[in-house]
Amino acid sequence: MDARKRTLILVAKQLCYALLLFAAYVLQTTPGFLTFFGVKPVLLVPTAICIAVLEGVFPGALWGAAAGLLWDIASGRTGGFFAIQLMVLCFCCAALVALYLRDTPLNLSLLTGAVMLLVCSSDFLFSYLLHGYSGLGWMYLRRVLPVVLLSAAVTVVPRWLTRRIAARFVYEE
Amino acid sequence: MKDFFSTVKFKILMGVLVLLAGVMTYAAANGRLTAAPQELLGAAAVPLQRISAAVSGAIEGFVNKYIRIDAIMEENEQLQEENAELRAQMVDYDLIKRENEQLREAWGIKEEFPDRQIVNAKVIGRDALDKYYGFTIDKGSRHGIEVKDCVITANGIVGRVIEVGPNYAKVATILDPSVSVGCMVSRTGDIGLVGGDTELSLNGQCAMTLLPRDTLATAGDEVITTGEGGVFPKQLAVGTVVEVRLETSGKSMIAVIEPYEDIEKVTSVMVITEFTE
Numbered sequence: 001m002d003a004r005k006r007t008l009i010l011v012a013k014q015l016c017y018a019l020l021l022f023a024a025y026v027l028q029t030t031p032g033f034l035t036f037f038g039v040k041p042v043l044l045v046p047t048a049i050c051i052a053v054l055e056g057v058f059p060g061a062l063w064g065a066a067a068g069l070l071w072d073i074a075s076g077r078t079g080g081f082f083a084i085q086l087m088v089l090c091f092c093c094a095a096l097v098a099l100y101l102r103d104t105p106l107n108l109s110l111l112t113g114a115v116m117l118l119v120c121s122s123d124f125l126f127s128y129l130l131h132g133y134s135g136l137g138w139m140y141l142r143r144v145l146p147v148v149l150l151s152a153a154v155t156v157v158p159r160w161l162t163r164r165i166a167a168r169f170v171y172e173e
Numbered sequence: 174m175k176d177f178f179s180t181v182k183f184k185i186l187m188g189v190l191v192l193l194a195g196v197m198t199y200a201a202a203n204g205r206l207t208a209a210p211q212e213l214l215g216a217a218a219v220p221l222q223r224i225s226a227a228v229s230g231a232i233e234g235f236v237n238k239y240i241r242i243d244a245i246m247e248e249n250e251q252l253q254e255e256n257a258e259l260r261a262q263m264v265d266y267d268l269i270k271r272e273n274e275q276l277r278e279a280w281g282i283k284e285e286f287p288d289r290q291i292v293n294a295k296v297i298g299r300d301a302l303d304k305y306y307g308f309t310i311d312k313g314s315r316h317g318i319e320v321k322d323c324v325i326t327a328n329g330i331v332g333r334v335i336e337v338g339p340n341y342a343k344v345a346t347i348l349d350p351s352v353s354v355g356c357m358v359s360r361t362g363d364i365g366l367v368g369g370d371t372e373l374s375l376n377g378q379c380a381m382t383l384l385p386r387d388t389l390a391t392a393g394d395e396v397i398t399t400g401e402g403g404v405f406p407k408q409l410a411v412g413t414v415v416e417v418r419l420e421t422s423g424k425s426m427i428a429v430i431e432p433y434e435d436i437e438k439v440t441s442v443m444v445i446t447e448f449t450e
Contacts, residue, residue: 022217022218025214025218026218026221026222026225027225028300028301029218029222029297029298029299029300029309030222030225030226030229030297030298030299031226031229031230031296031297031298031299031308031440032226032229032230032233033225033229038306038437039301040299040301041301042301042302057177058177058182058183058185058186061186061189062186062189065189065193069210070214073210073214074298074300075300075302075303076300076307076335076336076343078197078200078201079196079197079200079210080193080194080196080197080200081197083193083196083197084190084193084194084197087186087189087190087193088190091186095174098174099174120302123302127302128304128371131350133350133370133371134370134371134372135370135371135372135375136371138372138375139304139371139372139374139375142375143304143375147301147302151301
């Protein structure tokens with residue numbers, strides 16, 4: 001009976017995380033939502049990192065891959081491009097918090113910023129820089145870095161939501 | 174933590190990683206993986222995206238009313254001045270209109286284009302990483318939209334369809350360097366290609382390349398489509414020339430174009446699904 005209850009709680013929690021990621025996907029692609037001077041935050045990345053930090057390396061990496069696949073679809077990039085990167089980076093974030101860092105809003109925002117910088121820079125390299133367009137340095141400063149900063153700044157919201165979900169579905173012996 | 178690398182879980186993660194790498198390789202080699210995941214997600218997300226876009230638009234409009242009150246008042250004054258100017262121009266309008274009608278009859282140009290099939294659509298998605306303001310609309314193949322269909326508004330052309338699902342379509346705008354449209358300067362008849370330019374796209378502008386070196390096009394001239402290539406119908410308004418300068422190669426001229434439509438903020442568009450010109 002206890003095992004069944006535990007499984008149910010675990011499934012409900014994962015379902016809530018899935019709904020949270022789906023909501024992040026919808027809001028991330030909504031025109032005008034949290035748009036400042038033409039810059040929108042990427043909500044899938046902070047959400048995946050917050051889940052990874054709470055759940056540990058194994059579920060964290062899988063949720064990172066799921067968020068990456070959603071982002072691949074949202075942005076029309078080659079399937080798996082963001083998924084692979086986020087899987088590895090969410091694993092690293094979860095390991096970093098487990099071993100060295102405290103789970104504070106500032107640390108999570110910095111982690112999100114670092115992950116976003118890596119992922120957005122690689123996307124910029126493959127989607128823009130390698131095409132040889134002119135004026136890309138200016139574009140990187142004006143369009144990529146603000147997205148990184150804005151995504152890091154909004155991390156507190158998914159952190160609060162994921163912690164609420166984790167606290168709601170706790171199995172007590 | 175060291176122990177984790179020798180567990181089954183780590184092997185599972187490695188398996189998923191290899192699977193994703195395979196998926197990416199396959200997708201890269203074939204253009205795309207399969208439409209199924211996109212279509213499945215589209216079926217679930219598009220209704221929600223429609224609602225969130227409508228709510229977000231309403232909130233944005235409400236907030237803008239108060240945040241932009243100074244700008245709106247200034248705009249109002251400008252519009253009043255413009256209105257007075259336009260009223261003065263109306264005096265000449267009837268004469269020009271009559272003359273225009275005669276010319277149209279003479280050249281056999283139809284005033285309307287009844288052969289054009291148009292689908293109205295709303296913008297429901299924008300990606301944070303799209304530097305050229307590409308967007309997703311709420312109509313797809315079920316509504317007759319196909320890849321390469323032309324996307325316009327009442328003001329002018331916006332872009333073209335690059336991907337279609339049953340209930341959504343993705344649009345690349347004319348600010349995107351991968352889009353190019355055969356156009357001409359309506360006053361001088363000079364023909365060139367209008368397309369995106371990374372530097373100009375930061376200001377919401379695009380470029381008209383391959384203009385002849387002896388072009389007489391100047392700032393303020395209107396640019397329209399020529400219909401060459403068969404993707405865009407002819408005589409669609411594109412924008413106005415802001416500046417004409419020599420191309421880096423020195424072989425031709427390049428014109429900076431200010432599109433008539435504010436592509437960054439467009440919320441509803443029309444897709445031309447069929448035309449016979």
